[in-house]
Amino acid sequence: MERTFETHEIREQRELDGLWDFWTKESRADLQKVMVPSVWETYPGYERYRGDGHYETTFEGKGDYRLVFKGVSHTGDVFVDGEKVGTHYNAFTPWDVVICGLKAGVHRLRVDVCNAFNEESSLHIPNDYYTYGGINRPVILEKISRAFIRYIHINTVKENNRWKAAAKIAIENTGGSFDAVLTAGIKNEQMVSKKINIKEGLSVVETELFCENPIEYTSLNPVLYQVSARLYSDGAVLDDLIDRFGYREISIRGNKVFLNDEEIRIRGVNRHEDHALFGCAIPPQAMQYDLLLVKDMNGNAIRTCHYPNDERFLDLCDEQGIFVWEEGHARGLNEEQMAHKNFRSQSNNCIREMIENHYNHPCIFTWGILNECASFSKFGREIYKEQFELIKSLDDTRPTTFASCHFETDICLDLPDIVSMNIYPLWYFDELPETHLKRVYEWIQTTGGAGKPVIISEIGAGAVPGYHAPGAPKWSEERQKMILSEQLEAVLEHPDITGVFIWQFADGRVGDENFYARPRCMNNKGIVDEYRRPKASYEVVRNIYAKW
Ligand code: ADA
Numbered sequence: 336m337e338r339t340f341e342t343h344e345i346r347e348q349r350e351l352d353g354l355w356d357f358w359t360k361e362s363r364a365d366l367q368k369v370m371v372p373s374v375w376e377t378y379p380g381y382e383r384y385r386g387d388g389h390y391e392t393t394f395e396g397k398g399d400y401r402l403v404f405k406g407v408s409h410t411g412d413v414f415v416d417g418e419k420v421g422t423h424y425n426a427f428t429p430w431d432v433v434i435c436g437l438k439a440g441v442h443r444l445r446v447d448v449c450n451a452f453n454e455e456s457s458l459h460i461p462n463d464y465y466t467y468g469g470i471n472r473p474v475i476l477e478k479i480s481r482a483f484i485r486y487i488h489i490n491t492v493k494e495n496n497r498w499k500a501a502a503k504i505a506i507e508n509t510g511g512s513f514d515a516v517l518t519a520g521i522k523n524e525q526m527v528s529k530k531i532n533i534k535e536g537l538s539v540v541e542t543e544l545f546c547e548n549p550i551e552y553t554s555l556n557p558v559l560y561q562v563s564a565r566l567y568s569d570g571a572v573l574d575d576l577i578d579r580f581g582y583r584e585i586s587i588r589g590n591k592v593f594l595n596d597e598e599i600r601i602r603g604v605n606r607h608e609d610h611a612l613f614g615c616a617i618p619p620q621a622m623q624y625d626l627l628l629v630k631d632m633n634g635n636a637i638r639t640c641h642y643p644n645d646e647r648f649l650d651l652c653d654e655q656g657i658f659v660w661e662e663g664h665a666r667g668l669n670e671e672q673m674a675h676k677n678f679r680s681q682s683n684n685c686i687r688e689m690i691e692n693h694y695n696h697p698c699i700f701t702w703g704i705l706n707e708c709a710s711f712s713k714f715g716r717e718i719y720k721e722q723f724e725l726i727k728s729l730d731d732t733r734p735t736t737f738a739s740c741h742f743e744t745d746i747c748l749d750l751p752d753i754v755s756m757n758i759y760p761l762w763y764f765d766e767l768p769e770t771h772l773k774r775v776y777e778w779i780q781t782t783g784g785a786g787k788p789v790i791i792s793e794i795g796a797g798a799v800p801g802y803h804a805p806g807a808p809k810w811s812e813e814r815q816k817m818i819l820s821e822q823l824e825a826v827l828e829h830p831d832i833t834g835v836f837i838w839q840f841a842d843g844r845v846g847d848e849n850f851y852a853r854p855r856c857m858n859n860k861g862i863v864d865e866y867r868r869p870k871a872s873y874e875v876v877r878n879i880y881a882k883w
Contacts, residue, residue, distance in 0.1 A: 339650040345575035347478040374469035374614035397439035406472030409459040412447040427642035428688035457675035465844040471616040482508040484576040522561040552581025557656035581697030601834020603636030609843035611865035633880035641666040643689040652698035662703040690729040710747040738792035749783020757793035768825035794822040795838035800864040812871040
């Protein structure tokens with residue numbers, strides 16, 4: 336399943352999900368059939384394999400095609416009939432390859448995948464989450480003509496009590512320039528039509544779209560609208576694209592954040608794309624199960640720590656009115672890591688791909704970047720500034736934020752629209768949550784972050800699932816329950832805090848490097864374990880979130 340709705344009526348698409356050949360050895364001695372999407376850590380014998388893996392399938396066709404990869408972890412090199420046609424770095428963003436003039440017949444598609452921590456990789460490094468290897472999200476084969484519609488971005492604004500929808504429609508032309516007609520509109524509403532000359536490369540057409548009395552998107556009534564565009568040449572339809580959006584504006588008034596006129600109060604969880612059975616290649620059924628748990632515990636928000644998420648997950652959040660903080664890819668990088676030769680380009684590409692592909696999701700209320708990186712240093716600040724400027728140049732309709740752990744030393748709090756702090760009182764240090772939070776909030780008011788909305792982007796405590804012991808020592812389920820309860824009560828009782836994301840939704844796999852602080856080689860701060868079995872703290876969260 337590519338998305339939770341049909342994205343084309345005209346463009347022919349075929350999902351290439353299913354059994355592919357997989358091998359790692361040059362001789363192909365270990366060749367076996369595996370399902371795509373998947374990661375090799377879920378194949379017997381490859382649970383801890385780090386290196387190169389090869390995936391191959393065939394498809395039949397003739398002419399021009401676009402291959403869309405929704406996610407390959409972490410580097411993918413694509414070959415069609417033995418010829419290299421594309422490459423991409425970063426597991427968590429979609430990318431595509433256009434192949435022109437294929438002869439009629441059956442073609443071989445091979446993807447060489449690498450998850451090694453090599454010197455080219457600045458974002459996928461040993462970290463407090465696992466870098467899996469494989470084709471972790473769907474692969475789609477699309478038949479295209481000389482030009483195709485890459486995206487439709489919709490920006491909704493309410494003026495004088497009337498909603499307006501401004502569209503930017505991007506068309507990619509792989510051949511010479513030609514005259515065309517572009518039509519666009521919201522489903523069941525009036526269509527607009529424009530005559531255009533399409534140059535080679537990418538052109539963006541801007542137009543306003545109409546809808547009589549649209550219903551506003553709210554968290555309790557998340558109404559979605561479909562927008563479609565079609566491209567015609569010489570009277571024949573060449574291509575189309577359908578996407579979804581909601582009528583809504585995110586605004587900041589004083590130190591509060593609003594979705595239209597609804598004040599946003601976050602009862603959230605941090606969620607890694609990680610599952611005991613699937614690694615980071617989580618199927619839609621399991622995604623929805625996660626969301627059912629979040630809703631069952633009276634939560635209303637997800638932070639996609641620490642990278643962009645699968646579009647199908649965002650679709651499900653749109654449909655259920657869940658607030659999403661979507662994050663660029665980077666966790667805990669120090670100055671030296673941020674000075675890596677590829678860091679700027681890899682990190683900025685991730686932001687571009689995230690915003691281009693996820694612009695329309697009404698569930699996303701903020702873009703986050705650079706979790707716990709060097710926001711205390713002059714050099715770090717340059718990078719934060721550059722990335723916030725990049726975001727605003729791509730989307731100035733949403734607030735920005737970043738999660739900092741640099742209490743009293745952060746020098747970047749003037750840069751985002753929302754200030755977010757990760758704090759772990761009673762887990763990493765002994766201070767009453769209420770006292771700590773008061774100190775943190777008062778300090779923020781002495782910085783460039785003064786007066787801005789404040790989110791507690793992480794609080795939490797570890798518990799090894801099933802560990803119970805008298806006296807509730809650290810790592811027991813009872814201790815986690817006690818700590819979380821005190822932390823949550825303190826945050827939610829604070830009059831000026833927009834909300835909280837618990838660290839974390841589910842236990843998640845980490846590398847062996849940090850074994851002494853991570854029993855089981857897992858980050859054990861989940862309120863459910865890696866199979867989604869609730870720990871004792873689940874009920875506590877459920878009761879506290881119900882009150883807020
Ligand atoms: C940090 C970080 C998380 C996780 C957490 C923890 O705040 O942002 O990725 O590592 O700490 O469990 O200590």
